[in-house]
Amino acid sequence: MHVFTTNKDMLEYLEPFRKAGSTIGFVPTMGAIHTGHQALIKRSGNESDVTIVSIFVNPTQFNDPKDLIKYPRPLAQDIHKISGAGADVLYLPRDEEVYPPDFVPVVFDPGHLQQVMEGPFRPGHFEGVITVVHRLLDVVKPSRLYMGLKDYQQQTIIRHMIKKVQMPVELVPCTIVREEDGLAFSSRNVRIDPALRSIAPSIYQTLLEARKMLETKEADDVRTWGSEILNDLGFRTEYFELCDGISLEPVIQKKEHDLIVGCVAAWLGDVRLIDNLVLKGHPLNA
Numbered sequence: 001m002h003v004f005t006t007n008k009d010m011l012e013y014l015e016p017f018r019k020a021g022s023t024i025g026f027v028p029t030m031g032a033i034h035t036g037h038q039a040l041i042k043r044s045g046n047e048s049d050v051t052i053v054s055i056f057v058n059p060t061q062f063n064d065p066k067d068l069i070k071y072p073r074p075l076a077q078d079i080h081k082i083s084g085a086g087a088d089v090l091y092l093p094r095d096e097e098v099y100p101p102d103f104v105p106v107v108f109d110p111g112h113l114q115q116v117m118e119g120p121f122r123p124g125h126f127e128g129v130i131t132v133v134h135r136l137l138d139v140v141k142p143s144r145l146y147m148g149l150k151d152y153q154q155q156t157i158i159r160h161m162i163k164k165v166q167m168p169v170e171l172v173p174c175t176i177v178r179e180e181d182g183l184a185f186s187s188r189n190v191r192i193d194p195a196l197r198s199i200a201p202s203i204y205q206t207l208l209e210a211r212k213m214l215e216t217k218e219a220d221d222v223r224t225w226g227s228e229i230l231n232d233l234g235f236r237t238e239y240f241e242l243c244d245g246i247s248l249e250p251v252i253q254k255k256e257h258d259l260i261v262g263c264v265a266a267w268l269g270d271v272r273l274i275d276n277l278v279l280k281g282h283p284l285n286a
Contacts, residue, residue, distance in 0.1 A: 003089075006097060013089065027040045031055040031078050034189075038082075047144065052087070052091055106134040108134070117265070126154070134161065149284070191271050211280075
């Protein structure tokens with residue numbers, strides 16, 4: 001695996017592959033690599049001629065400076081895991097490579113897409129995500145962008161951004177990877193209080209029950225039930241939303257939507273967990 005810290009060196013390495021018409025898969029990360037990230041890397045490796053993984057802890061997407069400070073940076077472990085998953089290139093840019101003095105952020109307003117669910121709780125977050133993903137795509141210029149569906153709202157916004165600004169890249173949404181008990185893999189999982197860890201999979205279990213309930217109940221009933229169940233179990237639920245899987249509009253009448261996704265954000269102790277599950281219809285091509 002080749003490791004590059006500058007745009008110049010990485011682009012020089014990639015140039016022969018571009019000239020040969022090779023497909024380039026890209027997996028952007030902020031490090032703290034886990035099994036979910038490795039699944040993205042392996043899928044890219046199976047579908048692309050060259051797989052690039054980036055590690056860049058993007059300061060513009062942290063609305064709480066304390067979260068930026070606390071964000072784990074186990075670089076040696078990350079390099080081992082990324083290499084083991086089959087990546088060809090690791091891109092480790094310094095801040096000035098991503099945000100040079102003459103940097104001009106992309107102009108893209110996701111509108112409603114950023115105002116629901118995560119929006120009220122993480123002001124400025126999606127602006128930071130849009131900025132860094134667009135910038136990384138502009139530098140790397142991959143054929144395919146691999147993103148996990150655990151951050152459902154995020155990948156929806158990036159999908160719209162790619163279409164709106166007409167970037168020549170295919171977004172490949174990838175299935176959520178879960179631990180044996182159902183908890184979605186996340187770098188935050190290691191911070192869960194061991195005394196509370198057994199409760200954590202209840203988010204996924206509640207979403208599974210919500211899918212059954214939606215067969216006979218309307219969305220508002222499922223929303224209320226889901227929030228109450230999680231709160232009774234010891235979570236502090238920020239939202240238990242049922243949204244249209246494309247527009248993210250809240251579902252009122254389920255019959256009016258072909259794809260309904262249940263999205264959850266809840267605190268367990270001092271760790272904020274998110275998860276989602278398709279409750280109706282066929283999921284995106286994950």
